[in-house]
Amino acid sequence: MKFRTENITPPPIVKLAEAAKKYAGSQDFIDLGQGLPGHIPPKPILSSLGEKLLHPVTHQYTPDQGHLELREELSLYLRRHSNYDVDPQAEVTVTAGGNNAFSGAVLTLLGPGENILVPEPFYFNQIMAIQLAGGTAKPVEVDEHFQPRTDSIRNAIDDKTKAVLLVSPNNPTGAVYQQKLVDEIVDICLENELFLLSDEAYARLVFEGSNHYSPRTRRDAEDHVIVLGSFSKDFGISGWRVGYIVGSPPFMKEFLKVQDTVTICAPTASQLLALEILKEGAEFVDDELMRLEKLRELAYIRAQEIDRFEIIRTKGTFYLFPRVKSCNDSRNLVIDMLDEIKVLTLPGRVFGPNGEGHIRISVGPLTPEAVDEAFDRMARYFS
Template sequence: GVAGYGPPESAKAKVLEFFSDPSHHKYGPVQGIPPLLELLGCKLAAENGIRLADRKVVVTAGANMGFLNALFAIADPGDEVILPLPYYFNQEMAVRMLNCKPVFVATDANFKLQPEAIRSALTTRTRAVVSISPNNPTGAVYDESSLRDVNALCQEAGVYHISDEAYENFLYGEARHFSPGSIDGSQQHTISLFSLSKAYGFASWRIGYMVMPDALYPAVLKAQDTNLICAPLVSQQAAVGALETGSGYCRDKLKTIAEVREIVLKELDAVRDFCHIPPSDGAFYVFLKVATGMGSLELAERLIREHGVAVIPGIAFGLDEGCYLRIAYGALGENTAAEGLRRLVSGLKALVLD
């Protein structure tokens, strides 16, 4: 899923300035360039309530790299990482790539966290619990109380809470974002992941950042230095320009996405008789459960071939039972969204009801 807009003009201006300094063509600091780190510190304090006492920030090549860095720092082969279902597939793959074991924990019918189910899944090999809010693939926004509960049980169990907040700016209605890293006493066991890919239209520029306990900083630097050395300096310079513009840039763009979202939800009313459509108050996804005996992969394939509309099957997000589909609308204009949903609705009716 991507947003349909690009970076602000201030980011483009910084890219043009980049070539005026020959030193920009050398390696940069592994953790990120100082001007960007300073801006990130200010943003984290002002927008997330995260103070950097006893913490460090590392600029990464996207939030996915931050997640992989975290695993390198905290886990050994055979260790376990708890992923609520449905999971984000890149995280499940990263866990397996490091020869660790993903442990899946069900969410409720509206894809909200169940802290006691997470507690029951903890073992002596657990190294982390992952939460993604606003959520990919469901669009669910986790409430503050459940995130506090998960963070507390991680502290109690001596494991890390990895909080993926890549979609923090994409909220609708009364939904509010909460950063577990803002909790008093969370600094020793909380790893927070962020990204510019969505909010600032930076998907191809590969800039994210992670906030971690001081104790993990040497291991994270070692992992990043081995794999990347540093996030591309030209992208970091562009990120300086984006952050100087600020998150108001995303809020302005969000108005258009919110209008597209309304089109999507209105069109989906026509299938509510045979589809469960939970609230999706964040990100830019809708995750529906279709009442059919057909598998999600088969249904997705037939929707593409027979009705010209693409969705991602729930099996890609770890849901083997039941037929789930993810709809992404972040890059769609109003006319495209309307046509796509018309095809989806007619396709679902033809394939499921006829």
């Protein structure tokens, strides 16, 4: 039997999770692999769902676009935190997570054999989505600070190019793209009649005086820019699967064909939780940002103590992406670290060939004590 998906890159997390299973129950095991934050919404927000679960409407579909009240609150939130306006009736759809938003956008845009330009290192799930749609992910280079190179983008454009993808703040590197650079890339897209897919799943997770800049703020580019967002990282509800997509009314009309076919709507109870988070002001995120700021600082200090790490300090997310000197096979390195010191990281190779020699370290859900212990073990291992 043949399957259409046989040539699509399998999810690397599955194999690594399988390898880590034998250690997962151990108190000695430290997971630096999965990209999770360390917080959940406050109890009053979670408790507010209790009564709503008794209402029959909570167990029914919502409109394909999602609850209108949620879209209205989301529009206000985006105006406050991302500095752009969006029409809740025609320009935003609630999705079952950020990946659902991205895969739906790709299915809406890509024809057979068309390509999307993707800065490398990249987020592997997005490559899978492009392949599933019958398209090609065409890698473009980044500079020594993991910022996309505009000359590489220009040189990669061909008659099959449909869009450019930006992920900022970035997974896996943590890079926050500079406003001037993003504007240059917007201009390239306008010149070449391309869409710009802006993945902003980590929009609030910026540090050290850095600011997230959304290309959607460019009023002249609203027909070209598609924003992909998520409640998973900023608000700590990854298991509830809530995301969103922002685009022009003509794009949204086409996107809803995919939405209705694939998911119909995001889970109703999840939408109600997202609504409560936004109505309560989501101030709890500020406390989490302070916690993560301290955790990142500790992790960078400890990483710089390991001679075999070459570390570029970036200003977003809870990821570190050090290059390990003399490492030619990051997969084998990660498995060996797991077996020797019971610390799980992700091999840089899964983020593209240019990620080889790196490992991704995620400190989001850890305590300072766990971060210290993890780096103590890595220091011994690499000595």
